[in-house]
Amino acid sequence: MAAIDTGKLDELRKRAQRDVDEGVLPSCQLALAKDGELVLQETYGDADDDTRYVVFSATKPFVAGAAWVLIGDGVLDPARPVIDYLPEFMVDGEPERRSRATVEMVMLHTSGFPMAPLGPPAWDTREGRLDAFARWRFNWEPGTAFEYHPTSAHWVLAEVIERVAGKDYRDVLEERVTAPIGLRRVLGIPAGDQAGIAVLEERGEPPSPEEMKRVLGIEALPVTEVTNEALLQFNRPDVRAVGVPGGGAIMRAADLALYYQALLHDRAGVWDPKVLSDATSNVRNTFPDALFQVPANRTLGLVVAGDDGLAHLRSNFGRTVSPGAFGHAGAAGQIAWADPATGLSFGYCTNGIDTNVLREYRRGVALSSIAGAC
Numbered sequence: 001m002a003a004i005d006t007g008k009l010d011e012l013r014k015r016a017q018r019d020v021d022e023g024v025l026p027s028c029q030l031a032l033a034k035d036g037e038l039v040l041q042e043t044y045g046d047a048d049d050d051t052r053y054v055v056f057s058a059t060k061p062f063v064a065g066a067a068w069v070l071i072g073d074g075v076l077d078p079a080r081p082v083i084d085y086l087p088e089f090m091v092d093g094e095p096e097r098r099s100r101a102t103v104e105m106v107m108l109h110t111s112g113f114p115m116a117p118l119g120p121p122a123w124d125t126r127e128g129r130l131d132a133f134a135r136w137r138f139n140w141e142p143g144t145a146f147e148y149h150p151t152s153a154h155w156v157l158a159e160v161i162e163r164v165a166g167k168d169y170r171d172v173l174e175e176r177v178t179a180p181i182g183l184r185r186v187l188g189i190p191a192g193d194q195a196g197i198a199v200l201e202e203r204g205e206p207p208s209p210e211e212m213k214r215v216l217g218i219e220a221l222p223v224t225e226v227t228n229e230a231l232l233q234f235n236r237p238d239v240r241a242v243g244v245p246g247g248g249a250i251m252r253a254a255d256l257a258l259y260y261q262a263l264l265h266d267r268a269g270v271w272d273p274k275v276l277s278d279a280t281s282n283v284r285n286t287f288p289d290a291l292f293q294v295p296a297n298r299t300l301g302l303v304v305a306g307d308d309g310l311a312h313l314r315s316n317f318g319r320t321v322s323p324g325a326f327g328h329a330g331a332a333g334q335i336a337w338a339d340p341a342t343g344l345s346f347g348y349c350t351n352g353i354d355t356n357v358l359r360e361y362r363r364g365v366a367l368s369s370i371a372g373a374c
Contacts, residue, residue: 019350026203027198027352029053030042031252033347034345052250052251053198053250054231054249055247055251056330057247059154059187060154061301062173062178063154063173063301066177067107067161069271081102085159086160089134090138098138103157107153108284109146110144111143113136113138113149117152124242126159133159148224150247154247170188181259194237201352203353204356216358231353256334257336263338263345281326284298294310297314302328305321307323312369315327315337318367318371321341325338334349
């Protein structure tokens with residue numbers, strides 16, 4: 001493989017620092033890795049290289065990673081219905097639909113309950129979560145469409161992991177995934193271990209409807225549970241401690257980059273090779289995204305860039321990664337991916353919630369495009 005392009009590294013540094021220098025973001029952190037090692041780790045603004053960030057939906061591949069371990073162990077079958085593992089799931093109604101919703105659908109965001117509600121204080125306890133699961137209802141027929149499930153699907157996946165493994169999903173993730181590859185605990189951070197976590201801040205002004213229409217063809221993004229108010233809840237110690245499986249992991253950009261190196265190489269032997277290959281390359285969901293109408297390109301836990309020239313509309317891949325690149329972005333501009341063609345993995349974190357969503361989108365495309373060309 002080609003050597004790292006130091007000129008591109010300098011370009012990447014400058015692009016990341018620009019938003020902090022201009023006051024758009026309070027801080028950001030980036031990391032680039034290759035051959036299992038970091039080749040770049042830098043932090044800008046009011047933070048340092050040890051500062052941890054809430055990575056929001058970049059959490060999802062970590063929780064999926066715990067599920068992959070159990071699939072490899074032969075104790076979790078994604079083709080089986082959720083109710084085989086979790087009888088409480090929607091037990092109060094809709095027997096036909098609940099019998100058709102599989103673990104695979106949950107991991108592909110095709111399970112049909114994207115708007116199922118679960119938040120504080122119910123999510124604080126297992127009893128509260130199980131009560132919510134029982135009362136949920138499907139929004140549409142499982143397996144017939146793709147709609148992103150911001151948190152609901154991964155709450156179910158976390159409980160399935162607990163049932164199969166016989167212990168807390170956060171501990172399963174730490175013991176079976178992050179610790180073996182040399183990373184500290186990333187999900188469910190106790191209050192006493194929350195020093196050095198960057199405080200989230202809103203910055204900027206939203207774009208006008210006219211600007212949104214000109215750039216994206218729509219006047220406004222659809223309203224979901226992922227509001228700035230909801231994101232700012234993760235400044236609360238109790239919310240950080242919960243370990244929201246769809247978006248509550250806390251880590252450095254370096255941890256993101258190194259996790260994706262493990263997905264490329266798995267030198268610690270965390271996953272069954274066939275399961276890992278499937279998870280990083282086998283696209284099982286090509287239903288169109290409701291917003292941009294591009295194929296979802298989802299595996300059991302990851303998004304694949306694809307060869308249709310639309311990778312920049314999928315999970316902050318930018319425009320220079322190969323079709324086989326895989327990853328998963330997070331709200332407020334968090335970036336995480338790996339490219340098997342170059343061996344590079346990239347992690348980017350910020351505690352700035354940029355209310356100008358177009359600027360956030362352009363930032364992600366620019367950073368990933370430069371990183372992909374390094």
